Amino acid sequence: METATLKNQASRFQELLEQRGLKCTYERKQIFDEVMHLREHFDADSLYERFKKRGLRISRDTVYRTLPLLLESGVVQKSAGAGHRDFFERIGIKGHHDHIICVKCGKIIEFQCEDIEKLQDKVCNDYGFKLSFHDHRLFGTCKECQ
């Protein structure tokens, strides 16, 4: 798998904007930059709060509207967290991974499975879909909670 460098992620984001005829606005650039500095998973609202704290006038709605663009350009992936919020995380050096969640204690474990990724591609191919991103979460009981 190719490593996700800042440079190629930035250009993939740019490309998506171009392809869709979307403008490269100050706000979209700020959101991209901020996300690239995040090491942990996050949700739209906490990202909005970071801008607010720094005195940047970027609205909650703009954050919510920009995150799907980052998803589709492969800059972030779906993540997992407590409650019903949508969680995201930057696809960094360690690359893509998915999550196992303990339904009792809420513990979250990251896993990587290249074979599953390949099968996903195959499935999409079979149906004529061009895979953009995915959300794969396994819910169960961890060793300690069993």
Place this chain on the structure above:
Amino acid sequence: METATLKNQASRFQELLEQRGLKCTYERKQIFDEVMHLREHFDADSLYERFKKRGLRISRDTVYRTLPLLLESGVVQKSAGAGHRDFFERIGIKGHHDHIICVKCGKIIEFQCEDIEKLQDKVCNDYGFKLSFHDHRLFGTCKECQ
């Protein structure tokens, strides 16, 4: 894979209640029965509305609280739908499946991949997790929208 008959699903639900020391209430039985008659995917609120229409006094909250129990006992699985609602569907004769969703037109396709299922089990095993259920959604662009 074993076929999910009404009978063994009912007993699996019963077993879960027993295991957890939960009571087999009138409301839980009604919700189970209603779900077993649904052929399409549904969300908590539409299920609640069905009871309301029939004059059954089952609260929205009870429906929301019961659905995770049906998930964990293998009676329903996570599904996919528009918006941010949690969607569910009964695991019927055709058995478990997952979803591919077109990010442009919203089209949803069901797929079954036994190999992915096996790999999921393996991954959980590796981490000492007992897999209960999962949510696997592939987002992309369908043939027509590409």
Place this chain on the structure above:
DNA sequence: ATCCTATTAAGAATTAATCTTAATTAGATA
């Protein structure tokens, strides 16, 4: 520099899920 359209901020509105309170009920026990 001007114009046109997409995009935005701000906060209101909506949607989805959970919580609160008092009443009810399942299932254990006498």
Place this chain on the structure above:
DNA sequence: TATCTAATTAAGATTAATTCTTAATAGGAT
């Protein structure tokens, strides 16, 4: 069978999460 007790419930209020509305702003084409 009657009584008891903790779990569960209904109803609607509340909270949480996301999207919508309106008027203002700004990217980038001309």
